[in-house]
Amino acid sequence: MLNGDTIGELMLEWEAARQEGRELTVEQLCAACPQHADELRSMIRAVLKMEGVLNVTLIESHQGDSANLDGRPEPLPVIPGYEVVRIIDRGGMGIVYEARHLELGRTVAIKMIARDRLHPKLIFRFQAEAEAAARVQHPNFVQIFEIGQAGGQPFYSMEFVAGGNLAELLAKRSLSARSAAQMTLTLAHAVHAAHECGIVHRDLKPSNVMLTADGTPKIADFGLAKRLDDDFGQTHSGEVLGTPSYMAPEQAEGRKSEIGPRTDVYSLGAILYELLAGQPPFLGASPLDSLRRLLAEDPVAPTRLAPSIPRDLEAICLKCLEKSPGRRYDSAQALADDLRCFLEDRPVSARHIGPLRRTWKFARRHHQAITLCAALAVLLSIPVGFWLEQVYAQREIRQKAVEQAPTVREILRRNCYACHGQDVKDVRKNLDILNHRQLLDSARRIVVRGAPEDSRLIQRIADGSMPPEEEELHLPRVSEADLVILKDWILGGAPPFAAADAAAADPPAVPRSESAAAAKAIFRKHCYQCHKFDVAKGGIKIMHHRLLVTVRKVVISGQPDDSELFQLLTSEDDETRMPPATEARLTAEEIETIRRWILEGAPPFPKH
Amino acid sequence: MIAQLLPLAVAGDKTALDGLLRHCADRLTILTRRMMADFRRVRRWAETDDVLQNALVRLVNALGSVKPQTSRDFLALASLQIRRELIDLARRFYGPEGIGANHDSQAKQDLQGPGLPDPADQRAGPPSLAQWTELHAMIETLPADEREVMGLIFYQGFTQTEAAEVLNVSVRTLQRRWHMALARLHRVWNVE
Numbered sequence: 001m002l003n004g005d006t007i008g009e010l011m012l013e014w015e016a017a018r019q020e021g022r023e024l025t026v027e028q029l030c031a032a033c034p035q036h037a038d039e040l041r042s043m044i045r046a047v048l049k050m051e052g053v054l055n056v057t058l059i060e061s062h063q064g065d066s067a068n069l070d071g072r073p074e075p076l077p078v079i080p081g082y083e084v085v086r087i088i089d090r091g092g093m094g095i096v097y098e099a100r101h102l103e104l105g106r107t108v109a110i111k112m113i114a115r116d117r118l119h120p121k122l123i124f125r126f127q128a129e130a131e132a133a134a135r136v137q138h139p140n141f142v143q144i145f146e147i148g149q150a151g152g153q154p155f156y157s158m159e160f161v162a163g164g165n166l167a168e169l170l171a172k173r174s175l176s177a178r179s180a181a182q183m184t185l186t187l188a189h190a191v192h193a194a195h196e197c198g199i200v201h202r203d204l205k206p207s208n209v210m211l212t213a214d215g216t217p218k219i220a221d222f223g224l225a226k227r228l229d230d231d232f233g234q235t236h237s238g239e240v241l242g243t244p245s246y247m248a249p250e251q252a253e254g255r256k257s258e259i260g261p262r263t264d265v266y267s268l269g270a271i272l273y274e275l276l277a278g279q280p281p282f283l284g285a286s287p288l289d290s291l292r293r294l295l296a297e298d299p300v301a302p303t304r305l306a307p308s309i310p311r312d313l314e315a316i317c318l319k320c321l322e323k324s325p326g327r328r329y330d331s332a333q334a335l336a337d338d339l340r341c342f343l344e345d346r347p348v349s350a351r352h353i354g355p356l357r358r359t360w361k362f363a364r365r366h367h368q369a370i371t372l373c374a375a376l377a378v379l380l381s382i383p384v385g386f387w388l389e390q391v392y393a394q395r396e397i398r399q400k401a402v403e404q405a406p407t408v409r410e411i412l413r414r415n416c417y418a419c420h421g422q423d424v425k426d427v428r429k430n431l432d433i434l435n436h437r438q439l440l441d442s443a444r445r446i447v448v449r450g451a452p453e454d455s456r457l458i459q460r461i462a463d464g465s466m467p468p469e470e471e472e473l474h475l476p477r478v479s480e481a482d483l484v485i486l487k488d489w490i491l492g493g494a495p496p497f498a499a500a501d502a503a504a505a506d507p508p509a510v511p512r513s514e515s516a517a518a519a520k521a522i523f524r525k526h527c528y529q530c531h532k533f534d535v536a537k538g539g540i541k542i543m544h545h546r547l548l549v550t551v552r553k554v555v556i557s558g559q560p561d562d563s564e565l566f567q568l569l570t571s572e573d574d575e576t577r578m579p580p581a582t583e584a585r586l587t588a589e590e591i592e593t594i595r596r597w598i599l600e601g602a603p604p605f606p607k608h
Numbered sequence: 609m610i611a612q613l614l615p616l617a618v619a620g621d622k623t624a625l626d627g628l629l630r631h632c633a634d635r636l637t638i639l640t641r642r643m644m645a646d647f648r649r650v651r652r653w654a655e656t657d658d659v660l661q662n663a664l665v666r667l668v669n670a671l672g673s674v675k676p677q678t679s680r681d682f683l684a685l686a687s688l689q690i691r692r693e694l695i696d697l698a699r700r701f702y703g704p705e706g707i708g709a710n711h712d713s714q715a716k717q718d719l720q721g722p723g724l725p726d727p728a729d730q731r732a733g734p735p736s737l738a739q740w741t742e743l744h745a746m747i748e749t750l751p752a753d754e755r756e757v758m759g760l761i762f763y764q765g766f767t768q769t770e771a772a773e774v775l776n777v778s779v780r781t782l783q784r785r786w787h788m789a790l791a792r793l794h795r796v797w798n799v800e
Binding site (some may be wrong): 011014049051056533 | 621623665668761762768780783784787788790791793795797
């Protein structure tokens with residue numbers, strides 16, 4: 001044990017000296033008590049060693065860390081061709097300036113990465129996402145004019161929208177239900193256009209909806225949404241913890257694989273909710289409280305906050321705010337369609353009318369007949385309600401199957417068509433998988449209407465024998481989600497595929513993708529030796545498309561920056577970057593090829 | 609300033625409590641980065657920020673419901689939660705089921721024992737993730753007064769003056785406890 005007080009006092013003396021920047025040797029400290037010199041030396045070594053391990057000292061503990069968290073004022077940048085006027089906004093990743101294009105004389109907004117956050121990875125992401133945002137040409141998006149660099153800092157210029165934003169408008173006045181629906185409809189159309197370009201906004205909220213002088217909404221910050229995998233500085237944690245009101249649960253919880261178009265559908269629903277009810281769906285006493293409520297509670301029905309809200313519009317809103325992405329609209333377009341139905345006073349799909357309500361409506365329309373039926377029902381003890389429920393349940397199942405038929409055809413085309421229809425030479429057992437009549441041939445029992453468990457199609461997929469294992473390098477396996485769709489379709493009577501689809505010429509089962517072919521060639525050249533079957537064992541087999549995209553999810557379709565494989569290729573850390581230093585590294589062009597391949601949805605590799 | 613928020617939070621000010629939770633989340637972020645910085649395997653599989661998200665949600669959930677009676681109580685609990693999250697993070701990636709321990713895609717380097725710790729992690733210098741786990745666990749076993757100092761200086765990032773103020777002790781006493789705590793950790797560290 002330490003020699004108590006004496007050593008402790010000597011340590012304090014040493015501590016005082018070092019904090020003043022003076023250097024005291026052990027000999028100096030122990031001049032009067034040399035017998036303690038060894039012990040003191042050990043103690044000082046221990047303290048210095050452990051402070052080094054913990055990377056903290058009594059002298060610097062505070063200043064070092066807080067410097068990471070403090071934002072410093074950024075001087076206005078100099079950008080050739082522009083005169084930067086002022087800072088408009090400061091976000092998690094960048095700063096937005098108002099500037100004037102000197103040649104054209106027009107006012108623009110310019111976004112740059114904050115100087116204190118410049119980082120190769122962030123710069124790469126900024127550029128890639130600016131390019132993506134520039135691809136979305138839609139009147140309800142803030143348009144990107146130019147992407148460039150100034151003084152080593154990437155920037156892009158965009159349309160300057162001077163009418164404030166939706167949050168500011170809401171602070172001043174409320175909108176009517178129809179105006180709210182119209183506004184959300186406009187936004188949903190725009191967001192759908194972006195989704196079709198493979199881009200998910202992930203940060204839709206009223207303050208990101210700019211308004212022109214005539215009130216036209218324009219979505220801003222597209223593609224530069226504050227991402228879950230941003231560097232976790234103050235703004236990021238502030239954002240995750242601070243503005244959860246418009247954020248889908250899967251995003252708040254960091255379930256990145258679930259983030260997709262439906263994440264934006266949630267946010268659109270949250271915006272609609274606020275337009276209707278005057279407050280976002282989860283308004284806690286503090287942002288953290290909001291976060292907890294977002295994850296744990298269902299939103300309060302808007303009509304409880306504003307009883308005049310039409311029920312159909314409320315149903316649309318709440319469908320967007322479902323916790324499970326699968327229960328929301330499957331696209332922003334579907335949301336827009338339902339909003340259109342509302343505006344045109346047609347039935348909306350979101351409003352599930354229960355059996356009792358249906359019966360009531362039916363009864364109101366046919367009250368005389370129903371009176372008689374009810375009397376009969378009472379007399380004969382027929383459970384009319386139950387019967388009606390069954391009928392309507394069957395109808396819903398059937399309706400769902402009809403809606404899913406095109407998707408089913410797409411699944412079959414993607415997963416089965418190569419062997420069962422693509423080429424006469426390859427067709428096995430004379431089965432064209434896209435031929436509805438052949439599928440339902442009673443002798444084959446490939447699809448047995450209403451009985452997925454008796455259908456050989458489902459049995460073969462479920463037991464893993466289809467697509468065949470030997471083809472798994474080339475043919476994607478049917479995912480669990482797709483299998484559910486197939487089962488539902490059969491359960492609903494396996495309705496035919498849409499006529500238009502049936503008539504259309506069938507593309508090859510694995511569409512030829514130039515980017516996939518190029519990516520495959522790069523993988524074969526640089527990665528295959530380390531990642532082939534016998535070497536990689538349980539690891540990543542780089543030529544195995546399904547393993548990359550579906551099983552291990554190291555490639556996330558449309559999202560290169562979120563894909564671990566791409567992160568490894570572009571890591572700034574020499575040790576982690578792949579291929580390893582012992583192998584030839586990928587060129588910038590090759591990395592760009594991989595990025596484009598993922599951005600295009602990581603289409604399957606060609607067979608040859 | 610955290611020291612200014614503490615009494616407000618104790619008095620029931622929700623905004624102040626919110627500020628404290630943000631501070632804790634920031635500290636967890638900084639410490640996680642520091643811990644993960646030298647761990648090659650895990651970084652291959654998940655960026656620090658990815659693994660942090662759930663830990664942050666859990667941390668704010670755990671602390672958000674706390675009604676601190678005193679500043680000291682709150683900070684002690686916050687330090688404990690941060691420490692536990694850090695241990696969880698480390699174990700998640702380095703434990704027997706951790707992907708950092710079991711993945712096999714760096715075939716060339718892992719042929720000699722894919723599940724074993726990287727020999728490089730045993731060298732002097734920044735601790736490995738496994739050592740970080742040990743370190744956090746060791747801090748848990750320190751005497752209460754030293755653990756409290758460690759909590760404020762290391763986990764909470766307080767200056768010595770701020771920490772002494774919270775503990776209501778002199779700076780010299782605080783320094784003494786700091787030295788003692790580090791000496792104890794060093795002894796166990798060396799044995800390990």
